[in-house]
Amino acid sequence: MADVTNLRSPAEAGLSKLFESSRKAFASEQAISREEAFRFFEATGLPSRRVEAFKYTDLRAAITEAAPPAEAPSEDAARAAVAGAAGFAEVEAARLTFVNGHLVAALSDLDRIPEGVTVTPLNAALAQGDARLKLLAPVEQVRENPIYQLNTAFLADGALISVAPGAKPQTPVHLRFVGTGETAFSTATRVLVEIGAGAEFFLLESHEGPSGLTYQPNDALDVRIGEEAAFRHTRLNREGDAAIALSTISVRLDARAQLETVNLVTGAKLSRHQIYLHVAGEDANAVVNGATLLGHGQLADSTLLADHAATGGVGREMFKTVIDGDSTGVFQGKIIVRQVAQQTDGKMKSDCLLLTDDGQMMNKPELEIFADDVACGHGATCGAPDEDLLFYLMARGLPRATAESLLVQAFVGEAVETVTHEGAREALIGGIEAWLAARG
């Protein structure tokens, strides 16, 4: 969109100012180029609906002011915030707690990390110029994404996680992100995960924050899955009701690697979750699911790009959206099959259940195929709950509301039932039930 020249919005001008003032603090850094990232962001600006990839999610209109990066909270404040965090609380896991985007060691299980896994706080890695930082942006296309570049420019904290080849720790690592405060703030965190050949790793991620506060979290997760390794990732977005939550996950899969990533969204006023996959090795397998339940005034955007660049890749992407009140669901999915990626089997599906007439759903499932021996497909449906099914349940004595809840559960359940980790699966189902209960 080079020919679209917008005047800089107050938020964009504010971001430039914030970047200038933080520049000194980053001066000694070698490992990442914040300068380059910010210049990229400045050139594009906050994307508006005139930018095709943000057609349905106008960040320029949504982000009216640049919230200052959050300071690291005091331990007491952090402790108070975490006390109310319920995401994956029932699941036994080694927790890394981030409050307002800063790792709080005292509330983390840094000394209880499962065997075969090492965790290095990102700040330490940056200071040492850790070689693993080369894992940044493992998918080419993510480097052209303004949200990701903004994250790089303002990166405040995060972690580097390495899983030794062959290690199969059964205890997951839980990244617990909690927001707290009285005034607007922004966060920028980055977690890098490197999984050695033949290893298996479970990662849980929960995002929670206060209601009524316009905070702007921006999280990024960069993953490289080695040969025959498996990465199983479960994510929960329960951000506060005024939050503008941006997140990006980019994953590179080597030969015969397996990916399972499932995201449940019930929180935030506006959320955009971006998933970038680069299938680099042959016969890799990726399962990408999303379940989104929205109520009054919310907008949730799931944007997926799966780039198949090796033979025999299998991709299964399933997104379920439930729209209540005047909320908006967005799904943009794109499967690219390069010429070399023969025998790719890619299936992408986005289904939406509209519970009210005020809601809307925007679907854009794309295919871009350059190989002739492939089986790729996509499906998209949109509609109200089936009256026949409702009638069937009501004829058996259920009130309409209960019947509708059951249908919603069954509809969304399909996207979360594939989660391998039992505890994580139960937590997501619990999240869905809680949403339905709150709806009444």
Next chain:
Amino acid sequence: MPAVQETIDRVRSIDIDQYKYGFETVIEMEKSEKGLSEDVIRFISAKKNEPEWMLEWRLDAYKRWLTMKEPEWARVDYDKVDYNDIYYYAAPKRKGPESLDEIDPEILKTYEKLGIPLREVEALEGIAPERRVAVDAVFDSVSVATTFKKELEKAGVIFMPISEAIREYPDLVKTYLGSVVPVTDNFFATLNSAVFSDGSFVYIPPGVRCPMELSTYFRINERDTGQFERTLIIADKGSYVSYLEGCTAPKRDDNQLHAAVVELVALEDAEIKYSTVQNWYPGDNEGKGGIYNFVTKRGDCRGARSKISWTQVETGSAITWKYPSCILRGDDSRGEFYSIAVSNGMQQVDSGTKMIHLGKNTTSRIISKGISAGRSQNTYRGLVSAHKKAKGARNFTNCDSLLIGDQCGAHTVPYIESKNASAVFEHEATTSKISEDQKFYCQQRGLSEEEATALIVNGFVRDVLQQLPMEFAVEAQKLISISLEGSVG
């Protein structure tokens, strides 16, 4: 699954190297000055003896066009047209034929070669009476002949070149021209509004079922010209018309521009069936030459229970940029889009449709089959949207593509926007998902899943294509039996 040999052979048989219509007709032509200016527009308008309001309309469009930019969002890559290096008007010098005998014999020969019946007798002999077709033949910028005019007049049907309609039925033209595709709709439509030279005008009076199929045959002949035809079809209350369109052009090394606008208006209970076999010269195997086909086609189901159906068989053009669409404004109106797009050589196709549901209980159906071979790129781009008030809107979309060879690409870019809960939209791009019930029924009777799927899809496509008139049938038949195994979205 890769394509089977039978499919590959069929596609090869319609290979661009075998383009049959690439000959040139040498006749004396009258042209406007090269390039585009207010003077050229005045020249075109004067040539057509147009009333003042029409000239104003054109000049207004031209002024708007000057401020517009050529769209770049389509997945096509081409050397931009130098809009000041083409002729916007070219017409055979021998003027105003009163009867067929006065038409330049070279032109008659051209249409004979193309297999288009311009003589009514021949038409009667060639085709069974119930398949008679009235033809409007457009040669570069002018209509050279319109057949069966008298017989159509008896039924009250108006079928004539649009330049004549502007003079003879100014009120009808004024009411409807630009009412479906506004002057400022897009870059190419605005350009067309400024310089359109000829095309067909059809008006079907209330309650009339047009006694024969109407057809326009477009031929680009002259070098360095663009063709900018404009078609306007109005089906008044309770009427029905089937309209067909065909097009060819000589083989040349340069690219030529074709920027047409087609507007359809269906009032209450009316039905318009619009079929196209697009066979412009696609360029050679190396991508040299060929037509740039930048076309805006849109139908407006303005009245309740109206119906518009687009059928297209796209095999030609170097670049195709074409989205025949339906605005479903009337309650219970219906829009349909059936498309088979075959690309080969270096062709680039970016085509699809828009179904815009505004009225209650509106329904639409999209069936799109893309087949790419050679080094071509074939994109389906479509929008289905339901307005908040479009209660009970329903859409079914199925778009499949098939790749033959590993140098080509097939792409799908659907937009599905639903703004009310009672709208039911289904979009599918895998053959295995087509009506499970029907498939089950076939499989019960011993067919394999693949056979059952092929039967359902082919049966459907065949049904549509069989409604094309004879002269298009041959071309279309080559395409319909292309099997759909190994389809990708």
